[in-house]
Amino acid sequence: MVYYCGTPVGTIAANDPTDGHPLNYDQVFIRDFIPSAIAFLLKGETDIVRNFLLHTLQLQSWEKTVDCYNPGQGLMPASFKVRTVPLEGDPANGTEEVLDPDFGEAAIGRVAPVDSGLWWIILLRAYGKSTGDYTLQERVDVQTGMKMILKLCLADGFDMFPTLLVTDGSCMIDRRMGIHGHPLEIQALFYSALRCAREMLISEDSALDLIRTLTSRLSALSFHIREYYWVDMGKLNEIYRYKTEEYSHEAVNKFNIYPDHLSPWLVDWIPNKGGYLVGNLQPAHMDFRFFSLGNLWAIVSSLATPEQAEGILDLIEARWVDFVGNMPMKICYPALQGEEWRIITGSDPKNTPWSYHNGGSWPTLLWQLTVACIKMGRPEMAERAIEVAEKRISRDRWPEYYDTRAARFVGKQARLYQTWSIAGYLVAKMLLDKPDAVKILTCEEDLALLEAMSCSLDANPRIKRKRKLKSTRIIV
Ligand code: GLC
Numbered sequence: 001m002v003y004y005c006g007t008p009v010g011t012i013a014a015n016d017p018t019d020g021h022p023l024n025y026d027q028v029f030i031r032d033f034i035p036s037a038i039a040f041l042l043k044g045e046t047d048i049v050r051n052f053l054l055h056t057l058q059l060q061s062w063e064k065t066v067d068c069y070n071p072g073q074g075l076m077p078a079s080f081k082v083r084t085v086p087l088e089g090d091p092a093n094g095t096e097e098v099l100d101p102d103f104g105e106a107a108i109g110r111v112a113p114v115d116s117g118l119w120w121i122i123l124l125r126a127y128g129k130s131t132g133d134y135t136l137q138e139r140v141d142v143q144t145g146m147k148m149i150l151k152l153c154l155a156d157g158f159d160m161f162p163t164l165l166v167t168d169g170s171c172m173i174d175r176r177m178g179i180h181g182h183p184l185e186i187q188a189l190f191y192s193a194l195r196c197a198r199e200m201l202i203s204e205d206s207a208l209d210l211i212r213t214l215t216s217r218l219s220a221l222s223f224h225i226r227e228y229y230w231v232d233m234g235k236l237n238e239i240y241r242y243k244t245e246e247y248s249h250e251a252v253n254k255f256n257i258y259p260d261h262l263s264p265w266l267v268d269w270i271p272n273k274g275g276y277l278v279g280n281l282q283p284a285h286m287d288f289r290f291f292s293l294g295n296l297w298a299i300v301s302s303l304a305t306p307e308q309a310e311g312i313l314d315l316i317e318a319r320w321v322d323f324v325g326n327m328p329m330k331i332c333y334p335a336l337q338g339e340e341w342r343i344i345t346g347s348d349p350k351n352t353p354w355s356y357h358n359g360g361s362w363p364t365l366l367w368q369l370t371v372a373c374i375k376m377g378r379p380e381m382a383e384r385a386i387e388v389a390e391k392r393i394s395r396d397r398w399p400e401y402y403d404t405r406a407a408r409f410v411g412k413q414a415r416l417y418q419t420w421s422i423a424g425y426l427v428a429k430m431l432l433d434k435p436d437a438v439k440i441l442t443c444e445e446d447l448a449l450l451e452a453m454s455c456s457l458d459a460n461p462r463i464k465r466k467r468k469l470k471s472t473r474i475i476v
Pocket of ligand 1: 013025029031032171174
């Protein structure tokens with residue numbers, strides 16, 4: 001537990017007594033604290049979550065500098081710690097505690113913590129729903145903080161798509177793994193945060209424009225992801241037979257994906273039943289890797305259609321050994337190997353095949369898996385995964401991650417007593433006991449958003465409604 005001026009404000013990332021070099025694992029990471037926060041909410045110990053939300057809110061408006069450059073207002077730090085400093089620079093005057101955030105200026109690789117602000121909004125809504133105390137989210141400073149995060153995300157750029165354009169390493173995978181562009185994890189958290197913010201923003205005159213922008217972005221984002229990121233047996237067969245170089249508004253192969261780009265491993269691996277959202281989409285490039293957090297959060301937030309959400313769980317069930325193996329759950333599948341590993345990771349020795357971010361297994365993902373399974377009425381799947389974890393996680397001293405294809409070894413450089421491994425397990429167990437509580441995190445299918453999407457497609461004579469029947473069925 002980390003205290004600031006006598007009150008708890010968060011938990012450190014890992015507390016391994018045998019580790020003399022904790023690097024930055026002695027800090028409160030925003031993303032790592034989320035499962036702890038949910039556990040505290042479920043236990044009714046809500047003050048720490050309130051403190052965390054308010055203190056991180058202050059950090060957001062700090063002046064930040066990375067090598068003379070000032071990143072945008074509204075950016076939330078990846079992590080922070082509490083430092084004790086001499087008053088007015090002189091120890092004779094006594095000491096005071098200060099919060100010391102890291103916005104990426106000290107992080108390995110100087111990565112941008114894009115997910116932090118999105119998680120902050122998601123947690124703010126969970127706090128309100130769980131405590132029934134909506135005064136926190138209604139406070140002027142909290143409303144302003146939320147708007148600052150949203151403005152940063154919704155700012156115009158060179159984007160052609162409603163997805164958020166980010167650099168590599170801007171989320172849980174916080175180092176080079178070839179996920180720059182429009183990675184699924186960020187899109188799922190973005191969608192989720194927009195849905196949560198729409199519920200919480202007070203609709204006064206000054207917020208109306210923002211609410212309008214946010215609502216139309218939600219429609220466009222869900223259309224884009226549902227339509228272009230989804231793959232299953234049928235869609236892969238379509239890609240396999242794609243025509244290319246189509247210049248027109250009517251193009252079927254809009255991103256000019258060449259059939260040869262279809263990953264060979266996928267052809268045998270994709271089950272007849274089930275599918276998933278691909279990791280990323282760019283011109284002539286679909287990253288076919290399966291990223292767990294993005295897919296699970298697409299279920300939780302209803303970014304995926306109900307059918308797609310079922311399909312993702314069907315796929316996890318059908319490929320259980322690949323996803324769960326000896327420890328839930330693989331962060332992405334499959335691992336990058338050989339030349340691909342060398343070029344894409346920059347020869348990263350921590351991200352060798354089936355290790356760490358490159359196909360390693362992270363126990364913390366158990367909680368997101370559990371929320372998704374409960375939401376879809378399939379809690380027994382989460383129970384099975386928890387049973388697998390229980391066989392060794394405590395005996396192994398709560399590692400940060402596991403290595404090898406079937407998650408048989410404790411990760412080569414894994415920290416022990418990793419807080420979110422413990423909290424993830426606890427939240428999974430608590431939610432199975434109180435399945436109704438997942439509602440503090442989930443969003444249901446929003447028919448108004450679907451309708452808005454359908455109307456804007458119909459109003460545009462240049463858009464060919466290839467799948468008209470399918471969309472109509474969803475709306476009905
Ligand atoms: C690693 C993880 C990151 C996490 C941090 C602290 O860098 O990739 O997601 O926040 O460790 O645990």
